[in-house]
Amino acid sequence: xxxxxxxxxxxxxxxxxxxxxxxxxxxxxxxxxxxxxxxxxxxxxxxxxxxxxxxxxxxxxxxxxxxxxxxxxxxxxxxxxxxxxxxxxxxxxxxxxxxxxxxxxxxxxxxxxxxxxxxxxxxxxxxxxxxxxxxxxxxxxxxxxxxxxxxxxxxxxxxxxxxxxxxxxxxxxxxxxxxxxxxxxxxxxxxxxxxxxxxxxxxxxxxxxxxxxxxxxxxxxxxxxxxxxxxxxxxxxxxxxxxxxxxxxxxxxxxxxxxxxxxxxxxxxxxxxxxxxxxxxxxxxxxxxxxxxxxxxxxxxxxxxxxxxxxxxxxxxxxxxxxxxxxxxxxxxxxxxxxxxxxxxxxxxxxxxxxxxxxxxxxxxxxxxxxxxxxxxxxxxxxxxxxxxxxxxxxxxxxxxxxxxxxxxxxxxx
Ligand code: RAT
Ligand code: ZN
Numbered sequence: 284x285x286x287x288x289x290x291x292x293x294x295x296x297x298x299x300x301x302x303x304x305x306x307x308x309x310x311x312x313x314x315x316x317x318x319x320x321x322x323x324x325x326x327x328x329x330x331x332x333x334x335x336x337x338x339x340x341x342x343x344x345x346x347x348x349x350x351x352x353x354x355x356x357x358x359x360x361x362x363x364x365x366x367x368x369x370x371x372x373x374x375x376x377x378x379x380x381x382x383x384x385x386x387x388x389x390x391x392x393x394x395x396x397x398x399x400x401x402x403x404x405x406x407x408x409x410x411x412x413x414x415x416x417x418x419x420x421x422x423x424x425x426x427x428x429x430x431x432x433x434x435x436x437x438x439x440x441x442x443x444x445x446x447x448x449x450x451x452x453x454x455x456x457x458x459x460x461x462x463x464x465x466x467x468x469x470x471x472x473x474x475x476x477x478x479x480x481x482x483x484x485x486x487x488x489x490x491x492x493x494x495x496x497x498x499x500x501x502x503x504x505x506x507x508x509x510x511x512x513x514x515x516x517x518x519x520x521x522x523x524x525x526x527x528x529x530x531x532x533x534x535x536x537x538x539x540x541x542x543x544x545x546x547x548x549x550x551x552x553x554x555x556x557x558x559x560x561x562x563x564x565x566x567x568x569x570x571x572x573x574x575x576x577x578x579x580x581x582x583x584x585x586x587x588x589x590x591x592x593x594x595x596x597x598x599x600x601x602x603x604x605x606x607x608x609x610x611x612x613x614x615x616x617x618x619x620x621x622x623x624x625x626x627x628x629x630x631x632x633x634x635x636x637x638x639x640x641x642x643x644x645x646x647x648x649x650x651x652x653x654x655x656x657x658x659x660x661x662x663x664x665x666x667x668x669x670x671x672x673x674x675x676x677x678x679x680x681x682x683x684x685x686x687x688x689x690x691x692x693x694x695x696x697x
Pocket of ligand 1: 425506554609640
């Protein structure tokens with residue numbers, strides 16, 4: 284059935300809402316990972332994005348804040364950002380959207396009442412509810428093979444909720460090999476040395492293959508500082524070239540690079556203390572050109588790098604641009620980036636991931652992003668209709684299915 288100018292906006296909205304989503308980067312975990320799976324109102328309110336905002340308004344020292352219990356921290360953040368001020372930042376608005384869509388009464392602003400609601404739920408039933416509200420089909424976790432708790436779960440097999448897919452995250456291996464990575468590998472039984480001898484490189488390849496076999500990850504991933512370069516005369520450069528890229532090819536497990544984070548700009552803020560800076564995107568050009576048989580997912584943290592990344596995407600089919608990461612995950616910037624990407628890359632992108640750390644965040648992160656994706660698509664298809672193009676509803680369904688899931692699967696399989 285052709286879409287008309289009159290029903291275009293409503294049709295795009297309906298199709299976007301109806302499309303089950305594959306969320307390709309989150310920090311969520313399946314229930315067997317126990318305390319690593321965060322959910323509920325206290326977790327929502329103490330999300331690290333909100334901690335940073337609280338210190339700008341509350342009269343409390345870092346030491347005093349970190350000495351509080353989780354419940355006390357949530358009380359302070361709620362009082363500061365929701366009661367004494369209106370919660371209009373994106374992170375605050377997210378809490379409001381999530382609680383509202385879960386059916387809680389926002390008129391009384393009673394945190395203890397919200398706590399009661401969550402106290403009666405099991406993680407399993409809450410997962411079903413949240414996935415259904417957000418219309419999320421699958422989430423990709425961020426799995427750290429160096430984490431003791433995670434390792435014990437993986438050692439017990441992967442027979443858990445199939446909606447949770449793995450991603451092998453290797454930050455310590457690439458970004459801190461000398462400081463911590465080497466020691467962690469040795470502790471895991473891998474014969475590695477500081478000089479990265481041929482034996483050590485073979486052992487690192489064995490480590491990566493072992494974890495690929497254990498986790499069946501959708502991809503391997505790393506976050507990278509703005510100084511990241513490729514090629515690079517460093518432990519990272521050597522491990523990347525000699526270990527990560529060949530193993531990625533051998534197992535057809537793409538490599539995801541998340542570029543531009545400056546860790547611990549303010550260490551007092553702990554997880555909330557990271558910042559960003561513009562990176563030199565020629566590293567992405569080089570790695571894609573020199574490794575045409577490798578597949579790369581790339582997202583960048585600096586707004587200034589977004590346009591360059593789109594242009595590089597035009598040059599290299601082995602690069603899949605994805606998501607509006609972290610400080611980019613705000614409506615004004617999501618809108619700008621999504622338009623830019625669609626104008627330069629058409630439908631060959633993955634416009635968004637949630638980065639949810641708390642299960643309930645899937646509700647708001649996807650609701651807010653879907654509204655923007657809908658607006659951008661309605662504009663773009665509207666331009667086509669105005670120029671005389673005929674658009675079938677099935678074509679719209681096909682395109683949206685690609686953006687919200689199939690592009691990811693096809694890129695991995697292809
Ligand atoms: O968005 C976040 O929560 C950040 O703290 C990071 O986890 C980031 O997304 C990352 O994956 O490194
Ligand atoms: Zn993340």
